[in-house]
Amino acid sequence: MPAELILTNARVVTAGRVIDGTLVIRDGLIAELNEGNSQLPQAQDLGGDYLMPGLVELHTDNLEKHMTPRPGVDWPSASAVLTHDAQIVAAGITTVFDALSIGDINPRGKRMQQLPAMLDAIAHAEAAGDTRAEHRLHLRCEVCHPDALSLFRDLVEQPLVQLVSVMDHSPGQRQFAHAQKYREYYMGKYHLSEAEMDAFSDQQIANSRQHSDRQRRAVVDICQARGLALASHDDATLAHVEESAGFGMAIAEFPTTFEAAEASHARGLKVLMGAPNIVRGGSHSGNIAAADLARRGALDILSSDYYPASLLQAAFMLSALGNGYDLPKAIATVSLAPARAAGLDDRGEIRPGLRADLLQASDRHGLPVVRQVWRQGRRVF
CATH class of the missing domain: 2.30.40.10 (Urease, subunit C, domain 1)
Incomplete structure (x- = not known):
């Protein structure tokens, strides 16, 4: 240098x-x-x-695509991390929070099996100086999963962990308040039959009732004790927002209604929406459009989610919409705002x-x- x-x-x-x-x-x-x-x-x-x-990315599962580039294909984790890193930095991202899911609800998924390998590969590449972007870890806790809390307790000790989000993707609430959207999404994503989908839905509802509230509170308590940044996920109602604010959460990821987004913003939670939502012109899940939220002045942070190159493109598109986001303000949604929300005061x-x-x-x-x-x-x- x-x-x-x-x-x-x-x-x-x-x-x-x-x-x-x-x-x-x-x-x-x-x-x-x-x-x-x-x-x-x-x-x-x-x-x-x-x-x-340099852009600051708080929530991306892009690494998973390189761990499993095709169905049934497992790629070596060290190589997958470096390929993911190259794609991240080519998108202008210099700080990335790799989102690792704790509690896979996919009945045919490999997230749980891949989790230790992904975490170890990120940590080893970062320690060796082999990554071009700076990598941190974002643990995504699926609190309706029976083993989420025990797994979280093991993984939260990793020094790279700096952000934790709590979520519940069971049907009938939050992202999937509409049962038909839930069926369409998961039947298409996991290739389930009607009977398999019925059993899957029933199991997720039962798990949520048994585990979600208890595990959500326990995860929050651990994060507060360790000083980790916290994010809610898919808040849909004022009750959800009040709970998130009461937990001291800093970020509201992907609120699904204008009511929840505006209430989160008013209470000081930084509202995070997907950059692909801006680029594509709407939500793939049928929820609120990020551009409409920007027009209301309640959009704080953009995340590339599943497509790294969308981050900078969305910021440029946001600045061209005539909604109060000039280029400096739009670029702040992908740099300064996410950095500060995650407690990083030296960049952004x-x-x-x-x-x-x-x-x-x-x-x-x-x-x-x-x-x-x-x-x-x-x-x-």
Whole structure:
């Protein structure tokens, strides 16, 4: 890593405005931000491209696609992590919270078997310095699963764990308040027959009644004791929001109704929605559209969820919708806001003293093309 790096002739996106100027990086930190171009021969000319903070991704299960690239195919976990990492950093993401599911409700799924291998592979690659993005862990606790709490207690000791979300994907509530949507989603995803779907639904309802409330409270207590950031998931009602606020949760992931989203925002929970929701123009589950939520001023964070490249594209699309999100505010939904919500105060915006996690992107008629990415001043893409 060079002791000093100068990036000039750039449209620098700060937290408050876009500056035509020059950024000076020393020892991995942003040292200076100046208007105008540098005349120093060692300055790197960015050709008028955007220079933005590296993106911060709080919720992605992208690694799972590389662990199982085709049905029935198990890929070596170390290789899968590095391939996932390369895709992440190519999307401009410099800090990623890999979401690992505790409690697989898929009757034919392999998430539970793959969980130890995924966790170990991420930890080993990060410790060895083999990853280009910085990886943290987000434990997704499916509290209706009978073994969720015991598994969580084992995994929460991993030092990379910094974010925990609690969820219940049983039918008749939250994301799947509409029973038909639940049937369509899981029959299509897991290729279940009508009879298998009936048995699956009945079992999830019974599990939820028996385990969810108790395990949700226990997970929250453990996180509060350890100072871990907490997120709710698929809140749909005011009662859900009040419970989440009472638990001290920092993030409201994917609220399913305007009522829940606006109430979460009003109570200080950062409302997180899917970037694919913006890119595709709506929710694949038939719930609220993120763009409509932005028009109400209640969208705080975007997450790529299952498609890393959607994160930067969605931010650019958000800034073009004429809904009060100019480019700095839109970029903050994928950088500053997620960083702060996860307790990371050293990154997420371009400001002297912070980490030089940066990306250069060209604007091709609203489609951002990532040209270069730096993590702590070192080029990683």
